[in-house]
Amino acid sequence: MIVCIPNVLPPETLGKLRSLLARCHFGDGAATAGWHARGVKDNEQADPLDPLTREAGEIAAAALETNEVFRAAALPRRIRPFLFARYAPGRTYGTHVDDALMGGGAPSDPRGEAPLRGDIAVTIFLSDPASYDGGELVIETSAGEMAVRLGAGEAVAYPAGTLHRVAPVTRGKRLVAVTWAQSLVRDPAAREILFDLDTARRDVFAREGKSRAFDLLAKSRAALLRRWAET
Structure with a gap:
């Protein structure tokens, strides 16, 4: 990316x-x-x-x-x-x-x-x-x-x-x-997925505020970050 x-x-x-x-x-x-x-x-x-x-x-x-x-x-x-x-x-x-x-x-x-x-x-x-x-x-x-x-x-x-x-x-x-x-995430493909999800949740928040769609995107990104992050 x-x-x-x-x-x-x-x-x-x-x-x-x-x-x-x-x-x-x-x-x-x-x-x-x-x-x-x-x-x-x-x-x-x-x-x-x-x-x-x-x-x-x-x-x-x-x-x-x-x-x-x-x-x-x-x-x-x-x-x-x-x-x-x-x-x-x-x-x-x-x-x-x-x-x-x-x-x-x-x-x-x-x-x-x-x-x-x-x-x-x-x-x-x-x-x-x-x-x-x-x-x-x-x-x-x-x-x-x-x-x-x-x-x-x-x-x-x-x-x-x-x-x-x-x-x-x-x-x-x-x-x-x-x-x-x-x-924190070694795999570049995983970083790109997380970046796309972050961009999408910010776009949704700008249009709708804290909506159901925003919450689900935020939940999915957080779950993947927990799976892939190396601390």
């Missing part, structure tokens, strides 16, 4: 995040890539140990964790600290799959976070799309490739186990915030 999420970062929050990142030190992004992706990762990344990067990450995490659409789609148990990546003209990130397990004190994890199962990848777009060309996030699906290029402050959440890439930037700079979530 690929979900585009609007308004993750309101304008004031987005402006503060950009201001912090403008003062951060950016280094070679390949330093945090797995061994299999290091050769195709060509971007810059904010120093994760820089206090400004940490502050920016906390702001992004607070916004994402309180977003209702993200919470319904991902059912997050844990979220990795954010990475901030910058792509100048000619820079790209070739086809790769994200690590299944992240953290655990590996060299690519200088903060020493406990291991996390990467179920869901999230990209928050921070640059105005009119300010750069190229840089689409291209996700391979069973129906073909899906290219995602969203407005500033918007996000896309997608299965971390998919093959994906970032197309070369041809003008301007692409700035994004990236993280991964471990879900």
Whole structure:
């Protein structure tokens, strides 16, 4: 399931995040890539140990964790600290799959976070799309490739186990915030069913209030969540 999420970062929050990142030190992004992706990762990344990067990450995490659409789609148990990546003209990130397990004190994890199962990848777009060309996030699906290029402050959440890439930037700079979530529900098909049920019950509640139909949908979703959740 690929979900585009609007308004993750309101304008004031987005402006503060950009201001912090403008003062951060950016280094070679390949330093945090797995061994299999290091050769195709060509971007810059904010120093994760820089206090400004940490502050920016906390702001992004607070916004994402309180977003209702993200919470319904991902059912997050844990979220990795954010990475901030910058792509100048000619820079790209070739086809790769994200690590299944992240953290655990590996060299690519200088903060020493406990291991996390990467179920869901999230990209928050921070640059105005009119300010750069190229840089689409291209996700391979069973129906073909899906290219995602969203407005500033918007996000896309997608299965971390998919093959994906970032197309070369041809003008301007692409700035994004990236993280991964471990879900309470491991099976992506089960997460999609729960998300659809949550969307349906919210639609029914908006039309009818707390009706019999709403109660049955809520009951069914709760029963499936109890069956599938890993706490």
